[in-house]
Amino acid sequence: MHYTPDINIAFFSIEYLMREIKYGWLLRYAHANGASMFFIAVYIHTFRGLYYSSYTHPRQMLWIVGVLILVCMIITAFLGYVLPWGQMSYWGATVITNLLTAIPYVGNDIVRWLWGSFVISNATLHRFYSFHYIMPFVIVALVGIHLMILHNVGSNNPMGISIKVDDEKFHPYYTSKDLLGVVVFLAFTSFFIFFWPNELGHPDNYVFANPLVTPPHIVPEWYFLPFYAILRSIPDKVGGVSVMFLSILTLFVVPYLLKPEIRSLTFRPLSRYLFWIFVFNCLILG
Numbered sequence: 001m002h003y004t005p006d007i008n009i010a011f012f013s014i015e016y017l018m019r020e021i022k023y024g025w026l027l028r029y030a031h032a033n034g035a036s037m038f039f040i041a042v043y044i045h046t047f048r049g050l051y052y053s054s055y056t057h058p059r060q061m062l063w064i065v066g067v068l069i070l071v072c073m074i075i076t077a078f079l080g081y082v083l084p085w086g087q088m089s090y091w092g093a094t095v096i097t098n099l100l101t102a103i104p105y106v107g108n109d110i111v112r113w114l115w116g117s118f119v120i121s122n123a124t125l126h127r128f129y130s131f132h133y134i135m136p137f138v139i140v141a142l143v144g145i146h147l148m149i150l151h152n153v154g155s156n157n158p159m160g161i162s163i164k165v166d167d168e169k170f171h172p173y174y175t176s177k178d179l180l181g182v183v184v185f186l187a188f189t190s191f192f193i194f195f196w197p198n199e200l201g202h203p204d205n206y207v208f209a210n211p212l213v214t215p216p217h218i219v220p221e222w223y224f225l226p227f228y229a230i231l232r233s234i235p236d237k238v239g240g241v242s243v244m245f246l247s248i249l250t251l252f253v254v255p256y257l258l259k260p261e262i263r264s265l266t267f268r269p270l271s272r273y274l275f276w277i278f279v280f281n282c283l284i285l286g
Contacts, residue, residue, distance in 0.1 A: 005129035007122050011208045021062070029197040031229055035077055036200045037189045038162030039223040042070060050220055050254075053263035054156040059266035060255035062149045067251045069142045074224070074248070079132040081221055085125065086205030091218045093120055093128075099231075102241040120211075226285035 102124035116123030
């Protein structure tokens, strides 16, 4: 209600929200840090799915919809990062949108369509604001589909083996167990919101966007750093962009590439070591 998607006012409308609106700072910090917490939860969920081979038959579609949710989250978070119109917002938008010029023949046209102009301008900010508002509804719809498929095929057994026992009731066993996890995670989130609100952001985003001054280090939010590191590690633009997108899109074909006889890595020691090397590699890239 207080944000204005205008390149001359956007930055100051957020400062006004933070300083003048009652509890505006709480709303802003809960929104910004909430995005980080959303990514933490989804990354843990994805790695857990890989560890227990939750993508295998009959859960291939469940996994693919889950990866679609991740892709939509990445798009939504990127659009939101541009809206404060700080230095990192502007230059992040410039770098990431220019990656699309690597697409042969139509790349430049796609970028101009995204910008709504020949440069990043008011039209760009209006488009990003509109899409940032619409995308969460797409995510909610995908989450609904994700849950429908889950209820159809059932949850994966973490042991990866079929055990013929009576199913436990969801309530009170799982509700009480999950409630504990929710409370602990909310405490973790609250710590960042109230005591460390800017730790996961970048100080340059508190500087008004200036197209004539390039920051010494252009970095995205922390949850994109592994992908950004892949992009930067390859000197060729087309190669870097291709490998970066493939690092995300490969998840879509995991159910068709890997068809283990034994699902859980608990009983596959070599695969377990390789999995933790993979996790460690993601952290190092980040």
